[in-house]
Amino acid sequence: MAAAVGDADALLAAVAEHRPDLVLTDVRMPPGLADEGLRAALHLRAERPDLPVLVLSQYVQRSYAADLLAGGGGAGVGYLLKDRVGHVEEFLAAVDTVAAGGTVVDPEVVRRLLARRRDPLERLTPREREVLELMARGCSNAEICRRLTVSEAATAKHIGNILLKLDLPPAEDTHRRVLAVLAHLGGGED
Amino acid sequence: MSDCWQALRRPGFLRTAWPWRSAAYLLACALAGAVLCAVLLLWAAVGGALSVLLVGVPLLAALPLAGLVSGAGERRLLRLMGGAPVPDPHRVPDGPGPRAWLRTRYAEGATWREAGGAVLSAFLLWPLELLVVAGALLVPAWLVTTPLQLALDGEQVNVLKVWQLHAPGQAWAVAAGGAVLLALAGYPLAVAAGTRAALARALAGGQERVGELVRSRARLVDAFEAERRRIERDLHDGAQQRLVALSMSLGLARLDAPPGGPLARRLAAAHAEADAALAELRELVHGIHPRVLADRGLPDACADLADRSVLPVAVDVRLPGRLPAAVESAGYFAVAEALANAARHAGASAARVHGRWSAGRLRLDVSDDGTGGADPARGTGLTGLADRVAVVGGRLSVSSPPGGPTLLRVEIPCTPTTDPRSASSSPRTPSSSARA
Incomplete structure (x- = not known):
C-alpha cells in the first residue's frame, strides 16, 4: 500500500505523489460526504487512463457504475458493493483483476439489470443467462469456464449465442464486452 | 421590500421611485378596469341575448369566473406596489378534470370575493383612478404651461377655465405654483395607490393566516427532511461501517479456520448473517433517504x-x-x-x-x-x-x-x-x- 488518505483532494495529491498501481476508493468521501470519491475516481480515469481504479459503494447504483465504466481509457476499473470486502478471497481476486486491466462490476448491479429486462432475455436459456451475468460482471472467458465448470468451447458457444440473440457486436476485449452488455441491459443508456 | 405607506413616512419620499410606481399602478388599474368593464358588458349582453337559445345560460353562469382572471391580474399588478407577496387564495381542486375544478371554484369564497372585486373595479373604481392620476399630474402640468399659453394667445389665458390672466408675471407665478403642485403630486398618488392596493389585497389575496400555516408546514417538512438525511448519514458512517468491518473480520477468520470443520461452518453461517444484516440495513437506509x-x-x-x-x-x-x-x-x-x-x-x-x-x-x-x-x-x-x-x-x-x-x-x-x-x-x- 502506497498511501491511505482521508478525502478526495488528498487522494488526487497522493496519486500524483506515489504513482500507485491501483486506486481503491469509497464513493462517499469527506469533505462533502456525497459522491466525492466517485468524482475523484472519474477525474483520475480521465487524467491517467493507465491507472486501475476500484470504487467501493454502500449502495448499488447503476448510474455510478455506468459513469465509471464509460469514462477513461483501457486500464482496469471496478465497481463493487462495500460488503464484498468481507469475502476476502473474492475481493482480492477482484483487486487482481482490476490491477491487471480487467473490469469488475458488482453482481448486485448486474442482477438488478437482469431482473429489470425481461422480454429480450426470455430468449436466452438459463445457462446462457448465467453466462451473461458473468460477462456483465467482467469475467473473462477462462473465468466463466472455471465458475460454471464448463469447457472453453461450450463457453465460447454460449457467448456466441448470447451476442447473436441480443444483437450485440462480438468483442474480444472484456471491458468493451461489459460496456456493450451493460448498455444493452440498461436500455441503451450511455 | 417595503410598502408605500412606510415610504410615505420617510423623508426624501419624493426622490424615491414610489410616486412613479404609484402613478403606474393607478394607471394600470384604471386601464385594466376599463377593459374589464367592456368585456363584462359584452359578455353579459351576449349571454343575455343568447339565453333565449339556452346557449347563453351557461355563458351567464360563467360570468363570476371572470373574477378569476381579474383577481390574477390584480395580484400581478400588486407586485408593482411591493410589500409581502400576495398568495393565490384558491384551493387546489378536489380531483382532476374540469368538473372538479368548476365545483371547487364555485364553492369557495375566494372566487366570489374576486368577482365582487371585478365588478367594483369595472363599474366604479377605474374612472376614479383616472381622475386621481389626471388631477395629480395633468392639472399641475397644465398650470406649468401657462406662460407658454399666454405667449401663444398674446393677450389672455384662462387658468383652468375660471381665472383670467393677462400679465406674464402672473403667468409665471401660476407656472411656479403648478411646478410645486406637480412635485407634491407624489403624496396624493401614493395615498390613492396604497388604498387601492389594500383593497386589492383584501379582495384578491389569500388569507395571511393560511399563508403562515403553509409556511410552518413547509418548515416542518424541511426539518423532517433534514432529520432523514442526518439519520441516513449516521447509519452510513456508523452501523454500516461497523457491519462491513465485522463482515471483513469474519471473512479473515474463515481464512484461518481449518476448512471443512465445524468452526468453518459456524463462521460461514455468521458471515452470511452479517451479509444479510448489511443488505437489509442498506435497503432500510435507501428507503429513508436515497443517496442517489x-x-x-x-x-x-x-x-x-x-x-x-x-x-x-x-x-x-x-x-x-x-x-x-x-x-x-x-x-x-x-x-x-x-x-x-x-x-x-x-x-x-x-x-x-x-x-x-x-x-x-x-x-x-x-x-x-x-x-x-x-x-x-x-x-x-x-x-x-x-x-x-x-x-x-x-x-x-x-x-x-x-x-x-x-x-x-x-x-x-x-x-x-x-x-x-x-x-x-x-x-x-x-x-x-x-x-x-
Missing part, C-alpha cells in the same frame, strides 16, 4: 427506482438542472409510491415515468397499464403523498378508472437551482433517460 437523489437529482433517482421496480419501467425525465431539495424529494417519493402501487395493486405489466420542467413547474407523470381503480380517498399512501406534494405548493392528481389505465400526475411550481458542482464535474448531462 441527493447526489444526482431526480432523473437518475427515477432511473434508480425503475431499476428497483419489478416491472419494466420506461423512464424519460429531463430537467434543466437540479431542483430544490424539498421538491426533488416530494417528486421522488411520489414516483416511488406510484411504481410500488402499479406493481402491487394494479397488476400492471409495464409502467412509464415522464418528467419535464416548463413554465415554472415540474411535472411528473407516472402511468401504468394495470387495472386502475386507485382512489386517493381510500389509499393512505396516496393521501400522504398528496399532503407531501401540497406542502411544497404542488398538487397531485390521479386518474384511475376501473379497468385502467392509471395516470398519476404531480405538478410542483419551482425554479431550478444551479448546481455548479454537478454541472462541472459530472461527465453526464444533468438529464438522463432510460428505456426498457
